[in-house]
Amino acid sequence: MDEIREQIGPDASLLLVDDDETFVARLARAMEKRGFQLRTALSVAEAKRLIAEQAPAYAVIDLRLEDGNGLDVVETLREAREDAKIIVLTGYGAIATAVAAVKMGATDYLAKPADANDVTSALLAGGELLPPPPENPMSADRVRWEHIQRVYEQCDRNVSETARRLHMHRRTLQRILAKRGPK
Structure with a gap:
């Protein structure tokens, strides 16, 4: 310290x-x-x-x-x-x-x-040195899930509108939303 x-x-x-x-x-x-x-x-x-x-x-x-x-x-x-x-x-x-x-x-x-x-x-961290990477960074799956959740909330929990904005099929999005988020 x-x-x-x-x-x-x-x-x-x-x-x-x-x-x-x-x-x-x-x-x-x-x-x-x-x-x-x-x-x-x-x-x-x-x-x-x-x-x-x-x-x-x-x-x-x-x-x-x-x-x-x-x-x-x-x-x-x-x-x-x-x-x-x-x-x-x-x-x-x-x-x-x-x-x-x-x-x-x-x-x-x-x-x-x-x-x-x-x-x-x-x-x-010094001006030109990058800080060391975090010890427990979010996984790529978790980042994806967080992004989907954010867009879903911004679309007032409208699955069809969220699917349209994310360029996803509505049913695929529904399956993703039904699951728990990855760790």
Whole structure:
């Protein structure tokens, strides 16, 4: 842990932004043990207020928040502090959102479930070095299933519309939806 504290540097301020209170509390405790000085926000508005008070050196921001998009927080932080290291977290890892996050100023992009070790590695990774791969990444089957579930929810649980958007046969989609998600 002392090695991590040395890597953090003199400004150890970290802002966690996620609308899942349990996740934020658990991650906050773990990051404090690693030497970060924590502030947490459960909404876009609260995060922007905290950034206006004092822009942190590090931030972990969920992409989807109840009152808006985490990319708005990324943009606000990048304007307030250019040298901030920003990690975007999301439950739906998609190339388009990863590209958007990086263009807005995010340092890295992690798919949930990400633990404190993954977040710490991403925050402290050098500019040109990629952080090590996660120890337990989602399987390709799980990523596919998560994507199908997301589109299904966005289509208001309409199987026919979801099948059309995913370019799948409706019955094939129904069979996939009837099964439990892969681990």
